[in-house]
Amino acid sequence: MAVQILKEKYAQPIRTFKLGATAEEGGTRCCSLAIGGEGTLPFQHYEGVNPNKPIVAMEVNTMIDLDWNENLKNAIGAQYIGNPTEWAKYVKEVGADAIYLKLDSADPDKGNDSPEKCAQLTKDVLAACDLPVIVAGSGNSEVDEEVLMAVADATKGENLLIGFAETEHYKSLVAACLGNGHGIIARSPLDINICKQLNILISEMNMPLERIVIDPLVSSVGYGIEYAYSIMERGRIGALTGDKTLSMPMIATVGFESWRQKEAWSNTEDFPQWGEQADRGPAWEAVTAAACLQGGVDILCMRHPVAIKSIKRQIDALMVK
Amino acid sequence: MKIIGERVNGMFLDIREGIQKRDPQALIDWAKKQEELGSDWIDLNAGPACANEAERVEAMKWMVEVVQPVTKLPLALDSTNYDAIEAGLELIDDARIADTLINSVPCEQEKMDRVFAMAAKFGCKVVCLTMDAKGVPQEADSRVALAMELVANADMAGVASDDLYIDPLILPCNVAQFHAPEVLKALAQIKTLADPAPNTVLGLSNVSQKSPDRSLINRTYLAMGAACGLDAVIADPCDDALMEVAATTEILLNKKIYADSYVKVYREKNL
Numbered sequence: 001m002a003v004q005i006l007k008e009k010y011a012q013p014i015r016t017f018k019l020g021a022t023a024e025e026g027g028t029r030c031c032s033l034a035i036g037g038e039g040t041l042p043f044q045h046y047e048g049v050n051p052n053k054p055i056v057a058m059e060v061n062t063m064i065d066l067d068w069n070e071n072l073k074n075a076i077g078a079q080y081i082g083n084p085t086e087w088a089k090y091v092k093e094v095g096a097d098a099i100y101l102k103l104d105s106a107d108p109d110k111g112n113d114s115p116e117k118c119a120q121l122t123k124d125v126l127a128a129c130d131l132p133v134i135v136a137g138s139g140n141s142e143v144d145e146e147v148l149m150a151v152a153d154a155t156k157g158e159n160l161l162i163g164f165a166e167t168e169h170y171k172s173l174v175a176a177c178l179g180n181g182h183g184i185i186a187r188s189p190l191d192i193n194i195c196k197q198l199n200i201l202i203s204e205m206n207m208p209l210e211r212i213v214i215d216p217l218v219s220s221v222g223y224g225i226e227y228a229y230s231i232m233e234r235g236r237i238g239a240l241t242g243d244k245t246l247s248m249p250m251i252a253t254v255g256f257e258s259w260r261q262k263e264a265w266s267n268t269e270d271f272p273q274w275g276e277q278a279d280r281g282p283a284w285e286a287v288t289a290a291a292c293l294q295g296g297v298d299i300l301c302m303r304h305p306v307a308i309k310s311i312k313r314q315i316d317a318l319m320v321k
Numbered sequence: 322m323k324i325i326g327e328r329v330n331g332m333f334l335d336i337r338e339g340i341q342k343r344d345p346q347a348l349i350d351w352a353k354k355q356e357e358l359g360s361d362w363i364d365l366n367a368g369p370a371c372a373n374e375a376e377r378v379e380a381m382k383w384m385v386e387v388v389q390p391v392t393k394l395p396l397a398l399d400s401t402n403y404d405a406i407e408a409g410l411e412l413i414d415d416a417r418i419a420d421t422l423i424n425s426v427p428c429e430q431e432k433m434d435r436v437f438a439m440a441a442k443f444g445c446k447v448v449c450l451t452m453d454a455k456g457v458p459q460e461a462d463s464r465v466a467l468a469m470e471l472v473a474n475a476d477m478a479g480v481a482s483d484d485l486y487i488d489p490l491i492l493p494c495n496v497a498q499f500h501a502p503e504v505l506k507a508l509a510q511i512k513t514l515a516d517p518a519p520n521t522v523l524g525l526s527n528v529s530q531k532s533p534d535r536s537l538i539n540r541t542y543l544a545m546g547a548a549c550g551l552d553a554v555i556a557d558p559c560d561d562a563l564m565e566v567a568a569t570t571e572i573l574l575n576k577k578i579y580a581d582s583y584v585k586v587y588r589e590k591n592l
Contacts, residue, residue, distance in 0.1 A: 243577065
């Protein structure tokens with residue numbers, strides 16, 4: 001007797017966000033990437049559709065004195081540090097799907113670039129490389145509001161994805177994204193209730209739900225990724241079973257989270273039993289990304305070229321039906 | 322908790338006059354208002370507006386024609402006259418027919434044969450009453466036995482168990498107090514009758530007939546019913562306190578993920 005495969009029937013798919021606009025769509029990108037759209041849990045092809053591949057966005061950072069791990073900087077190419085436009089061109093060489101432009105230089109302690117300067121840097125990056133672009137502020141909420149508004153205004157029509165909106169300050173960013181046709185990253189601190197509430201608050205400003213991408217603020221392998229997974233899973237099941245306010249694609253800043261852990265950056269000499277740091281670092285990043293994919297993350301923001309190439313191979317394998 | 326908005330009913334004077342004079346304004350206003358306040362269906366019932374059965378058919382057609390274009394919600398066609406319901410179903414647009422409710426059929430063979438065949442033909446859903454020609458039973462077990470018969474008859478006609486909304490019939494607590502706990506017991510058991518489980522529904526306002534504080538009784542019973550497996554109620558979505566309780570039951574039963582604005586989300590179907 002044939003075994004009957006039980007399948008879940010879900011009420012609705014995840015919404016599809018369009019990242020980047022081509023010339024026909026009013027932008028200058030080489031392509032427009034469809035993000036999300038899953039009709040089932042990640043890669044359960046037998047049960048429902050997974051129409052769009054998860055994408056990898058490679059980080060380009062604007063800070064000149066970047067205090068990243070030496071091996072990581074060398075793997076990217078030391079010549080790109082402090083030169084975001086050249087770095088952006090390299091993103092395409094690595095084979096990443098998009099650029100994750102991190103405006104760390106806007107932070108008063110890390111370069112104090114003005115909003116105008118940041119807007120210009122963003123335009124330079126857009127001119128240097130035609131991949132779709134995700135932009136994030138410095139993380140300093142005192143300056144990010146004005147910086148991101150300037151960036152959003154200067155890039156109207158490019159369908160960027162801009163972050164981060166948080167419950168404490170989201171209004172000006174929503175307004176800027178709304179008026180300029182960009183998507184917005186809604187970030188909540190590993191808390192599904194705040195995640196949902198923030199999406200509601202953003203939608204109350206008339207932002208279409210299709211233009212919100214959730215950042216659940218995942219952690220790295222070794223630092224509570226299991227908890228992050230459970231939050232992503234709960235949100236995704238809630239969305240598939242009918243919760244419209246959670247039915248958005250997800251983004252994760254995997255590079256940032258992985259490379260701040262000592263398992264990624266500690267010297268080989270200090271922890272010889274952990275193996276070569278040059279291999280261990282990208283492995284830590286790639287494994288974290290792999291866990292995020294299983295939680296339903298649609299956009300992986302990553303740093304190390306080897307980790308990026310490795311996770312892209314895994315995505316291709318996972319997408320085979 | 323799904324809400325079948327009860328206000329477009331000829332027992333209300335404005336609706337009765339609207340039907341009799343074929344003046345659509347009151348029906349349109351109430352349909353829109355109930356949608357805005359968080360209904361999942363708009364119930365259409367001519368009630369005492371019609372003097373004879375022939376009029377019921379015409380009244381139902383007119384009500385569907387008036388209400389369907391002004392709401393995105395599916396309709397619940399509420400009549401004891403099945404010719405009227407069938408005439409109404411003919412007018413429902415394709416996109417909404419699968420969610421349309423026939424309201425209702427009791428556990429009487431002839432009526433079940435007619436209604437389930439109609440539901441199978443149109444592909445719509447049915448409210449089933451756990452009563453037969455003898456009336457409403459007192460005990461939970463008798464209600465459940467009738468529910469089983471309804472499920473079995475629906476199945477034979479090709480209507481799936483999850484297209485049924487079984488109503489174990491609550492009676493006014495001021496005169497028939499005994500029924501309230503029996504209905505709760507019946508709700509829980511009805512959910513175990515078939516796989517997929519049938520849906521359950523109550524004509525909620527009935528529990529508080531002729532009591533002074535109806536809203537209090539209604540919303541208390543709603544919460545108790547929800548805990549026993551109640552899926553939908555025919556109720557007044559203008560009752561804010563009731564709607565707040567309905568929203569809260571979904572949180573406390575872990576059916577919806579909590580957010581501070583959960584009541585607003587519950588009432589706004591586009592969220």
